[in-house]
Amino acid sequence: MASFPMKVVGAVLAVLLLIFVPIVTAVEKNDIGIERTAWNCVQNYTDIIADKGRITSDDYDKFMLKLGATGIAWEVTVTVDSRRVYAGSIQGQMEVRHVTTHVFKSDNGGIFNTNEPLRKGDIVTVSIVSLNKTSGQQLAENILKIWSSPSEISLAAMVRNDG
Amino acid sequence: MSRYFGIVVIFPCLLILIYMISFLNYKTAARREILTIRADAAANRSTEAALIEAQLNAHVDSYGTTIINPEFSWQAYRRVFLRSFNTGGQKVEAMMDAWVPAMLIAVNDGYYMRMITSDGTTYQMGASENSIMRYRFSQKIPYARVIGGEYVADTLNGSYIYSYIQGFGTQVRGIHTPVDDTVGGIHDGRAIVAELVGAMSYMVELANDNNNKWTTQFYLPRQFLDDTMYSAVTFKGMTVMCLIQGFDLLSHDKLDTHSIAASQMVTAKQVVLYTRGGKNYYAYLSDYSPDTFLTVVSSVEEAARLGHNPDPLYY
Numbered sequence: 001m002a003s004f005p006m007k008v009v010g011a012v013l014a015v016l017l018l019i020f021v022p023i024v025t026a027v028e029k030n031d032i033g034i035e036r037t038a039w040n041c042v043q044n045y046t047d048i049i050a051d052k053g054r055i056t057s058d059d060y061d062k063f064m065l066k067l068g069a070t071g072i073a074w075e076v077t078v079t080v081d082s083r084r085v086y087a088g089s090i091q092g093q094m095e096v097r098h099v100t101t102h103v104f105k106s107d108n109g110g111i112f113n114t115n116e117p118l119r120k121g122d123i124v125t126v127s128i129v130s131l132n133k134t135s136g137q138q139l140a141e142n143i144l145k146i147w148s149s150p151s152e153i154s155l156a157a158m159v160r161n162d163g
Numbered sequence: 164m165s166r167y168f169g170i171v172v173i174f175p176c177l178l179i180l181i182y183m184i185s186f187l188n189y190k191t192a193a194r195r196e197i198l199t200i201r202a203d204a205a206a207n208r209s210t211e212a213a214l215i216e217a218q219l220n221a222h223v224d225s226y227g228t229t230i231i232n233p234e235f236s237w238q239a240y241r242r243v244f245l246r247s248f249n250t251g252g253q254k255v256e257a258m259m260d261a262w263v264p265a266m267l268i269a270v271n272d273g274y275y276m277r278m279i280t281s282d283g284t285t286y287q288m289g290a291s292e293n294s295i296m297r298y299r300f301s302q303k304i305p306y307a308r309v310i311g312g313e314y315v316a317d318t319l320n321g322s323y324i325y326s327y328i329q330g331f332g333t334q335v336r337g338i339h340t341p342v343d344d345t346v347g348g349i350h351d352g353r354a355i356v357a358e359l360v361g362a363m364s365y366m367v368e369l370a371n372d373n374n375n376k377w378t379t380q381f382y383l384p385r386q387f388l389d390d391t392m393y394s395a396v397t398f399k400g401m402t403v404m405c406l407i408q409g410f411d412l413l414s415h416d417k418l419d420t421h422s423i424a425a426s427q428m429v430t431a432k433q434v435v436l437y438t439r440g441g442k443n444y445y446a447y448l449s450d451y452s453p454d455t456f457l458t459v460v461s462s463v464e465e466a467a468r469l470g471h472n473p474d475p476l477y478y
Binding site: 016025028043081083086095155156160 | 179194200208211
């Protein structure tokens with residue numbers, strides 16, 4: 001008959017092997033999947049804006065729908081740096097500057113109903129920050145007490161066509 | 164019995180250990196993979212931004228040669244790249260210099276190289292450790308070669324520029340219509356590609372010779388050579404080539420990537436020039452409502468070179 005401590009160790013190992021390890025593996029894999037899905041959404045949405053030269057509510061709704069498939073809430077920020085061309089200090093020369101002209105945030109509401117036309121050469125940046133924790137992060141925080149920062153993904157592109 | 168149970172316990176422990184190690188490896192690999200994908204995507208879009216900027220600020224001078232300001236392209240490249248990682252500022256912008264040892268912008272009749280210099284002067288062997296490394300673009304370098312005793316400047320589209328001295332020191336200069344791509348002939352696309360790859364290689368060597376303070380040694384990736392030398396990219400118009408190496412903003416892993424973007428010149432859009440309140444402004448003809456304006460040009464860049472600024476009413 002095994003000693004009592006050995007029984008306890010055996011029970012702990014059984015719990016670890018049969019319950020904890022599969023759960024941790026599954027949620028961690030799920031987190032990687034979430035990051036990839038969110039990245040693909042950001043990439044597609046950035047390219048759509050850059051190609052069309054417009055930020056439309058229709059495209060934004062589709063983007064949010066796809067992003068919603070990750071199962072967590074995201075805050076979306078779209079920044080537009082407009083290209084400005086000024087006369088240079090020397091005659092016959094010019095200066096190019098990018099000026100941040102628009103910052104659209106999803107939590108402010110309604111701003112995405114704009115059909116603001118963009119110009120070729122403007123820079124558009126799409127950023128998303130997770131508002132709640134993934135199951136993997138929750139597990140790490142509640143059991144292992146490892147705190148993680150929110151997931152953050154962003155991508156910028158230059159507008160390819162006038163809107 | 165106790166010994167038997169101990170052996171039984173060791174196996175699950177080992178199993179858990181192996182499982183956790185292999186899973187951590189998988190997670191690290193997956194993390195690295197997504198960082199690489201993000202860096203690649205940022206590099207591609209940045210190169211494309213540099214190309215678009217070059218297209219926008221390009222103009223053709225009275226000799227028919229294409230002029231661009233490559234620094235604007237570099238600024239666009241850097242801004243898009245850093246924006247893709249939600250960062251910016253002077254310090255990070257300065258770090259970018261160390262990640263990009265080679266960048267080249269090829270236009271129809273020549274190319275601009277981004278070269279490393281020491282203390283703002285031209286490159287010197289054995290630069291001191293306290294010297295400041297700077298990058299700057301070269302003057303445009305033509306695709307020139309000697310054919311039949313004559314200097315001929317080739318172009319990407321096959322037309323070629325010739326130049327010779329006629330009697331009494333008169334320089335004759337002209338542009339011939341495009342010719343077919345012939346290896347070793349006046350228009351030799353392969354020779355231009357080889358020249359561009361050679362220029363990139365030269366820049367990498369230059370950066371390595373100058374980086375006595377850095378631990379990174381740069382190299383030209385095999386894939387880049389394959390992409391350019393074996394026609395994955397068609398060099399028929401403006402092209403931007405860029406190499407990123409040792410990028411470590413997101414993790415301690417150093418990521419390497421390269422990107423090439425190629426395109427044609429852009430079509431013109433009419434811009435009107437006018438004066439209001441004693442100030443010179445410009446606006447797109449499609450936006451501009453009053454009927455009176457001074458003149459029409461084909462781009463906002465041309466308007467700016469003529470001393471006009473964007474009209475705040477339309478921008």
